[in-house]
Amino acid sequence: xxxxxxxxxxxxxxxxxxxxxxxxxxxxxxxxxxxxxxxxxxxxxxxxxxxxxxxxxxxxxxxxxxxxxxxxxxxxxxxxxxxxxxxxxxxxxxxxxxxxxxxxxxxxxxxxxxxxxxxxxxxxxxxxxxxxxxxxxxxxxxxxxxxxxxxxxxxxxxxxxxxxxxxxxxxxxxxxxxxxxxxxxxxxxxxxxxxxxxxxxxxxxxxxxxxxxxxxxxxxxxxxxxxxxxxxxxx
Numbered sequence: 001x002x003x004x005x006x007x008x009x010x011x012x013x014x015x016x017x018x019x020x021x022x023x024x025x026x027x028x029x030x031x032x033x034x035x036x037x038x039x040x041x042x043x044x045x046x047x048x049x050x051x052x053x054x055x056x057x058x059x060x061x062x063x064x065x066x067x068x069x070x071x072x073x074x075x076x077x078x079x080x081x082x083x084x085x086x087x088x089x090x091x092x093x094x095x096x097x098x099x100x101x102x103x104x105x106x107x108x109x110x111x112x113x114x115x116x117x118x119x120x121x122x123x124x125x126x127x128x129x130x131x132x133x134x135x136x137x138x139x140x141x142x143x144x145x146x147x148x149x150x151x152x153x154x155x156x157x158x159x160x161x162x163x164x165x166x167x168x169x170x171x172x173x174x175x176x177x178x179x180x181x182x183x184x185x186x187x188x189x190x191x192x193x194x195x196x197x198x199x200x201x202x203x204x205x206x207x208x209x210x211x212x213x214x215x216x217x218x219x220x221x222x223x224x225x226x227x228x229x230x231x232x233x234x235x
Contacts, residue, residue: 012100012137014093015121022217025090029214032086033229036206039076040069041199049196062191073189077178080202084171085148087210088161092146095160096120100141107140114146117156148175163205170198 014024036042048066063070089099097118104111110119124140125133151157152172161168211229218225 010134010138012141013134015098015137016125016134019221021093023221025093026214026217026221028086028090028093029210029217030227030229032083033206033210033214035079036083036202039079040072041076042080042203044069045196045199045203048191049200052191052193052196070189074177077174081148081171081175081178083206083210084202085151087205088148088151088158089145090213091161092118092157096122097160098124098141099145101144101146103140103142115150116154118160164201167198167201167205170202 011024014020041048044066048069051062051065069076092099095118098114098121102111102114102119102124107124110123113119125136146157149172151161152168152175158168214229218228
């Protein structure tokens, strides 16, 4: 194992060697968290909360003060969705589950079951050895990964994420907004104390759960790496 970058090996190899599993998972978390933190709504969440608490707030005033947040609303939905889709798939990987779609023509029963529950790698290959089982995985897995909607709608999946149901519902709401980008004719944005709390919960998960998991793996893989996530405390 002298190759240390995800691009240096086939993605399917991550199912057969834990170092590569952690490398892929760490990169998923790093990429996702950085997209999350680049979203306008998260960058200015503290300001938005303070403004919303003001007695003289107005819709017009909000639009003037936070024009970038309104304008980037749809892009922010994408950034947040990338982060959490990556997080969920990283957790599935680390728990020994397949995140690539199983070829329906090769393993019909498991392919159907995968739409409802996570499939353990051992359900496809009895022993995790390389390179023989790698060839098996190449034959039965597709290049496509699990749909984000599946991860958010099937309890058998999201119970592995240890996230409150209300957070899952909010993420699904953002996902559905993101999907409307195929025919976008205007920006839609809503804000309230409830919505601010929803975004704060997402931010805290990134700051603590995702950062801790990523740092733990980076410390094992490359203790001197400068790619460790390091974020502030709660908003």
